[in-house]
Amino acid sequence: MGRLWRREVWRLAVLVGLGALLGWPFSLSSVGIGLGLALGLSYHLRNLHAMHDWLTHRPQQEPPTASGLWGELFDRLYRYQKGQRITQRRLRSTLQRIQESSEAMRDSVVMLDRHGDLEWWNSSAERMLGLKPALDRGQHITNLLRDPRFVGYFNARDYREPLSLPSPIDENMILQFQITLYGDDERLVMARDITRLHRLEQMRRDFVANVSHELRTPLTVLTGYLETYSDMAGMLPERLGKGVAQMQSQTRRMQNLVNDLLLLSRLENDQGGSDHVRLDPTTLLQAVKRDAEALSGGRQQIEVVVEESRSLTGSEKEMHSAVSNLAFNAVRYAGDGAHITLRWRAYGEGACLEVEDDGEGIDPRHLPRLTERFYRVDKGRSTATGGTGLGLAIVKHVLLRHEARLDIDSRLGEGATFRCIFPSSRLAAADPVALGRAGAVH
Incomplete structure (x- = not known):
């Protein structure tokens, strides 16, 4: 390309030189130079017009015939267009296969743009969600799926766990929703029919x-x-x-x-919620401490630490059961001489109840399954200590009913920490009396 460009420059220089030579005997060298520039410009304008006509009216045809730099430019544009057409055909074919495969799926698939508006969906979505192509395209997803649980799930943008809800058009059909973020903040909503699993x-x-x-x-x-x-x-x-x-x-x-x-x-x-009241975490932890000390029989040192003044809204009976299960597990499995701490502290914008020990710890490979019913890290030791294997499953369900989650951190030989993490919506405003008590209890 550099060689062709230099050739065009020389061609223009020759035209200008010839014009100057022809005009020199008549003292019209400047006119000759202008005439040479005009001829060069007309050549380029003619090729530019040919390019515009080709790209505008007949891009699928062969490019105009030209020599030098313009010929090379036409040839490159033609090859580029041809490559683009091949790529577009390939992409259209891939997109068509994706749409056909999505149509063949029994699960509903809904594509949303970055604003949450409906862009495309398969026929299963029409059957499960009642979407209508002629009416619903461009609508926001929450205008059609109005269940408050789905709206909260959609807006929370935390899609690690699926959401199970009745179908908006058939309450007897139970759907499991899973949302995936992709591209420019776009979302893919998938819904599976789990009615049979739900009944089982x-x-x-x-x-x-x-x-x-x-x-x-x-x-x-x-x-x-x-x-x-x-x-x-x-x-x-x-x-x-x-x-x-x-x-x-x-x-x-x-x-x-x-x-x-x-x-x-x-x-x-039971949906729960009817017995939710304002709880004092200090009173709760002190009561659990007394029960844990009775179980321990002096084999471990147990203390309560309160670092957060806000109180918790929930069921006193259920929260006592959950924290007791965590504390009793620490007593059973931390080992003699271990130090166990029951702590209430701030955690991000929310707060958490922690049960921490410096005992034997748990191999990290067991952590994902600890909340399963009857799952045992060590079956022999669990039988000897009298555990039922349901404690952490109970903790998990109690926390779900309180919009909270269980976080477990442990390594072998480094103890274990079980955190019940509550959102700020579950916390009451700071209480001056509780604040004084929080500073006193350690």
């Missing part, structure tokens, strides 16, 4: 609740007779007395399991 889960919950409830009566009868036999231990043979003690221990363990199953079933089925 409800059947499981009902089964567990019914079985647990039915087990209470025979366990109560067994406990009563075993207590009677225990009172008569002096009259029983030694071997039989030892068996009665073991039966009492296992019956208590079964009662604890049944009680935890019933509590978990209630947390799953």
Whole structure:
């Protein structure tokens, strides 16, 4: 290209030189120079006009014929256009395949622009969400999916967990929504029909609740007779007395399991909220501390630290159960001589209840599964300590009912920290009395 450019410069210089030579005998050198420049300019204007006509009226045809720099320019533009057409065909073909595959999906797919307006959706979205191409294109998603839970989920922009809601056109159809951010703050909304899974889960919950409830009566009868036999231990043979003690221990363990199953079933089925009041975290933690010290029997040192003055809105019974489960786990698994701290402190704009110990810790590979029902890090040790394997599942469900989340931080040999993190909406304004108490409790 540099060689062609220099050739054009020389061509113009030759035209100007010839014009000057032709005009020199007549003392019209300047006129000759202007004539040479005019000829060069007309040549370039003619090629420019040819380029404009080609690009405007017949871009699909062969380019105009020209030599030198213009010929090279026409040829490069033609190759570039040809490459662009091939790329566009390939992109259109890819887009068509994506749309066809999306149409074949049973899950609904909805594409939103950066403002949250509907751009495109597949036929499953029309069936599940009731979207109509002629009416809804360009509408904001929350104008059509008006459930407050979806609106809050959409605006929160925290899409790590899916959201399950009834379909807006059929309450018997349960949909699981998952939103993904991509591109220039655009969003992809996917909805799956989980009605069958929801019904199976409800059947499981009902089964567990019914079985647990039915087990209470025979366990109560067994406990009563075993207590009677225990009172008569002096009259029983030694071997039989030892068996009665073991039966009492296992019956208590079964009662604890049944009680935890019933509590978990209630947390799953009951919407909650009716007993939410303003709670004093200091009073809550002190009560849990007394229960944990009774379980510990002096094997660990337990303290309460309150660094935040704001109080918490929630269910006193449920929050006591959740924090107690965390504290009792620390007592059971931290080991003798461990130091356990129950702390209420600020966390970002919200606050958190922490149960921290400096005991044996947990291998990080177990952390993602700790809140599963009956999941055991060490099955033998858990059985020996009398745990039911439902404590952290109960904590998780209590926190979900309080718009909170559980965060676990632990490493082997470095202790463990369990944080119940609450949003600012769950906190009451600073109380001067609580503030004085917060400074006093350590």
